[in-house]
Amino acid sequence: xxxxxxLIQGALLGGFYALFAIGxxxxxxxxxxxxxxxxxxIVLSAYVALLVTENTGLDPFLSxxxxxxxxxxxxxxLQRGLLNQTxxxxxxxxxxxxxxxxxxIQNGLLQAFGAYDxxxxxxxxxxxxxxxxxxxxxxxxxxxxFAIAVFSIASLQLLFYRTRLGRAFRAVSDDADTAELMGIxxxxxxxxxxxxxxxxxxxxxxxxxxxTIFSPSAGPIRLILAFEAVIIGGLGNMWGTLVGGIVLGxxxxxxxxVDPTWQILAGHLAFLAILIVRPNGLFPRTRD
Amino acid sequence: xxxxxxxxxxxxxxxxxxxxxVDVTVEKGETVxxxxxxxxxxxxxxxxxxxAIESAPEMVMFDGQPIGGKTxxxxxxxxxxxxxxxxxxxxxxxxxxxxxxxxxxxxAGPWNLKRVYExxxxxxxxxxxxxxxxxxxxxxxxxxxxxxxxxxxxxxCDELSLGLAxxxxxxxxQCLGAITAxxxxxxxxxxxxxxxxxxxxxxxxxxxxxxxxxxPTKDFNRAAITAAYFGL
Amino acid sequence: xxxVRVERGTKASRVFxxxxxxxxxxxxxxxxxxxxxGNMRLIGEMAYYxxxxxxxNLLAGYAGLVSVGQQAFVGLGGYALFYLTGPxxxxxxxxxxxxxxxxxxMAIPVSFAVFRLRGAYFAVGTWVVSEVFxxxxxxxxxxxxxxxxxxxxxxxxxISPDRDIRDTILYLMSLAxxxxxxxxxxxxxxSRHGLALTAIRDSEPASASLGVNTFRTKFIxxxxxxxxxxxxxxxxxxxxxxxxxEAGFSINDWTVVVIFMVVIGxxxxxxxxxxxxxxxxxxxxxxxxxxxxxxxLMGALxxxxxxxxxxxxxxxxxxxxxxxxxxxxxxxAHAPLEDAxxx
Numbered sequence: 021x022x023x024x025x026x027l028i029q030g031a032l033l034g035g036f037y038a039l040f041a042i043g044x045x046x047x048x049x050x051x052x053x054x055x056x057x058x059x060x061x062i063v064l065s066a067y068v069a070l071l072v073t074e075n076t077g078l079d080p081f082l083s084x085x086x087x088x089x090x091x092x093x094x095x096x097x098l099q100r101g102l103l104n105q106t107x108x109x110x111x112x113x114x115x116x117x118x119x120x121x122x123x124x125i126q127n128g129l130l131q132a133f134g135a136y137d138x139x140x141x142x143x144x145x146x147x148x149x150x151x152x153x154x155x156x157x158x159x160x161x162x163x164x165x166f167a168i169a170v171f172s173i174a175s176l177q178l179l180f181y182r183t184r185l186g187r188a189f190r191a192v193s194d195d196a197d198t199a200e201l202m203g204i205x206x207x208x209x210x211x212x213x214x215x216x217x218x219x220x221x222x223x224x225x226x227x228x229x230x231x232t233i234f235s236p237s238a239g240p241i242r243l244i245l246a247f248e249a250v251i252i253g254g255l256g257n258m259w260g261t262l263v264g265g266i267v268l269g270x271x272x273x274x275x276x277x278v279d280p281t282w283q284i285l286a287g288h289l290a291f292l293a294i295l296i297v298r299p300n301g302l303f304p305r306t307r308d
Numbered sequence: 309x310x311x312x313x314x315x316x317x318x319x320x321x322x323x324x325x326x327x328x329x330v331d332v333t334v335e336k337g338e339t340v341x342x343x344x345x346x347x348x349x350x351x352x353x354x355x356x357x358x359x360a361i362e363s364a365p366e367m368v369m370f371d372g373q374p375i376g377g378k379t380x381x382x383x384x385x386x387x388x389x390x391x392x393x394x395x396x397x398x399x400x401x402x403x404x405x406x407x408x409x410x411x412x413x414x415x416a417g418p419w420n421l422k423r424v425y426e427x428x429x430x431x432x433x434x435x436x437x438x439x440x441x442x443x444x445x446x447x448x449x450x451x452x453x454x455x456x457x458x459x460x461x462x463x464x465c466d467e468l469s470l471g472l473a474x475x476x477x478x479x480x481x482q483c484l485g486a487i488t489a490x491x492x493x494x495x496x497x498x499x500x501x502x503x504x505x506x507x508x509x510x511x512x513x514x515x516x517x518x519x520x521x522x523x524p525t526k527d528f529n530r531a532a533i534t535a536a537y538f539g540l
Numbered sequence: 541x542x543x544v545r546v547e548r549g550t551k552a553s554r555v556f557x558x559x560x561x562x563x564x565x566x567x568x569x570x571x572x573x574x575x576x577x578g579n580m581r582l583i584g585e586m587a588y589y590x591x592x593x594x595x596x597n598l599l600a601g602y603a604g605l606v607s608v609g610q611q612a613f614v615g616l617g618g619y620a621l622f623y624l625t626g627p628x629x630x631x632x633x634x635x636x637x638x639x640x641x642x643x644x645x646m647a648i649p650v651s652f653a654v655f656r657l658r659g660a661y662f663a664v665g666t667w668v669v670s671e672v673f674x675x676x677x678x679x680x681x682x683x684x685x686x687x688x689x690x691x692x693x694x695x696x697x698x699i700s701p702d703r704d705i706r707d708t709i710l711y712l713m714s715l716a717x718x719x720x721x722x723x724x725x726x727x728x729x730x731s732r733h734g735l736a737l738t739a740i741r742d743s744e745p746a747s748a749s750l751g752v753n754t755f756r757t758k759f760i761x762x763x764x765x766x767x768x769x770x771x772x773x774x775x776x777x778x779x780x781x782x783x784x785x786e787a788g789f790s791i792n793d794w795t796v797v798v799i800f801m802v803v804i805g806x807x808x809x810x811x812x813x814x815x816x817x818x819x820x821x822x823x824x825x826x827x828x829x830x831x832x833x834x835x836x837l838m839g840a841l842x843x844x845x846x847x848x849x850x851x852x853x854x855x856x857x858x859x860x861x862x863x864x865x866x867x868x869x870x871x872x873a874h875a876p877l878e879d880a881x882x883x
Contacts, residue, residue: 054659054660054661054663054664056608056660056663056664102843102847105847106846106847109846109850111604111606111659111660112600112606112807112846112850113846113847113850114660115606115659115660115663116799116803116842116843116846117842117843117846117847119608119796119799119839119842120800120839120840120842120843120846121839121843122839123796123800123835123836123838123839124836124839124840127831127832127833127835127836127839128836130831130832131831131832131833131836184408184412187401187405187408187409187412188409188412190398190400190401190405191398191400191401191409193400194398194399194400194401195396195398197360198392198396198398199398199409200360200379200380200381201358201360201380201384201390201392202384202389202390202409202410202412202413202454202458203380203381203384203385203389203410203412203413203458204381204409204412205379205381206381240667240791241671243664244664244667244668244671247661247664247668248668251661281678281679282679284671284675285672285675285676285679288668288671288672288675289672291668292653292668292669292672295653295656295657295665296652296653296656299656299657
């Protein structure tokens, strides 16, 4: 097998995982909240896109015009209405509440759509590939996804480091009490943070729904993949998350090359290995 | 004109009562010192004023309006700013970003980045450094600047001299004079009694959560203060 | 001078014990006064769910180890039983006895990985570990790979050739294991280890500074819980007759409902899991015709409890009425004063 092809495929897959991870990383960085429902929200986005495409005839990329505001509003409302109340209670409330939300979403989708597999159809781009000299094949779609991942992280970095809102996010992440003493409305900020996180989650959901079949129970594995990307990369570092995603993707690609059924397992094992050797990830930045 | 008045202000940390019926008034333009031993309730008092600790609405009156129970960010918008104990600058932000953060509430007034750099020229040179790279004194100046950026009518200063060398403390208190000259009212919590009394026109002495003594500083009587300070 | 005694029991617990004994006797003798197989299966299920809930409560509510991966040990115990009785051709009782220790043993390397994580990360980490075990099980041919293994009739005949007797034995085993697990948890919490756990739960740094070996305590609890969970897993799949990676390591079946039970009933209390388990069974049986709506309801209930009454139903009762049915604390009791005025 062509090892360069494997590495490239794995790296591009990493773009996907980084996209999955953005929302989770934001939640954790700003609100110190590990959102167990994150994977299910990715899947929910795909289902919302499905509803939009089936009822409007829009193609999945265009459906984002509707899906993004919907998911933003959902994230804002979720944080403002529910999750903000869990932040001062210690470890259990956020964990258990997001766990509850996860179960509700999964079973709600099951009741509404049934246990069947679905897929968003985008057409030719799904299978197109570019051919490079040396027998190199690069799928167009994975390349587009990777580019979107890089673009997303870059725009978030821009937000964090060049805007008033981004300053507020970083301040709250550092020291929520003092931030409030400086005039920041923490609760509104958290809601905004989850709303923005959901925008990227929705993008990830739609892109993923085009590439892979999904069903109501597809959420948990997405959470785990996002989680692994964040931990491998190191907390508090968006570019680190991209690297984490790439490492995960490459590990999976290597595993898949040996035997396709080993793909996910290879990723898990790489994660556990890195966890044991470098518990803080490859590029940790957050002070906890 | 009374800018701030507390009426039987009591505050709790969970079940533990930290303030008992504190009555304090602050006139517009004054600098009032709050002194007392450790854990006397001085910081708790400031935090109650800033909204970080809950109190009943009428317990804190600001410009005639009850503000007890309001959230800290609402109180900043009304014109009270805090320079917290230990500075509490944001480590992920540069010096200038910390200052800019102070104006998040976008209150109008004379203070802006240019004015703050005029007051603390040293900060201008350091403005792009991470705030953690600064010395204690520079951090204190930045923290004061950050508080000023919200154009407060009342500035709460918690332990400005904490951990600083006397020379630096002197510089900082000189700057404080420039701030009050602008008309900003200041409540000053201090361990260093001499500094506190030097900078203020009136003082309150706390002891175990209660007011033990209050007087104009010109009527300062060492024996009375010592007695009140230590609860003798 | 008043004399002071340290009491372990409470009035409520003594009254409760009086009621509990006949109930337990009735349950144990149920095969004889009601031989209905459906009822026995239900009670058996309630028994093992209760045991799983008590164990998760011990782990999360007392040791502060919020694991979302206990299903790993259910699956490990189940697979151990199937492998030992199948390819290894061992006696079924012996296999069941070994299922627990096997899971406990596997928990040791697992702990090396997951104990590096804290809080919510620990939770997701335990989940990843469970997924790893599930994936391994699906790839190993001798374990039946993706489709899993079935218990052959000859294995079942080792318990008893007669179906009714077999049902009775399995039912009594469920009860026995459930009582056994509960007894272990109860005695543990009453002992000084339990005191250490409560201290750790209240404040880990404080208890560490007092000399409590927090790491070792948590480690032992984790391994012991894994072993007990493995034993239960063996029993569950012995009764189900089939195991597959999806069923054995199902987070929905073995962890989600267990967590909901504990949270709704009252985390950190011994009484809570009972209440939570009863609520689960009632909701499930009542809403059986409506698909998985009962799960959504439990999720919503868990959320509401976490936000409004974080100590759960029993926690609310304790705070309101200061009652304990399974006392684990120590109270100071005063001996009556001699009435000096009467002399």
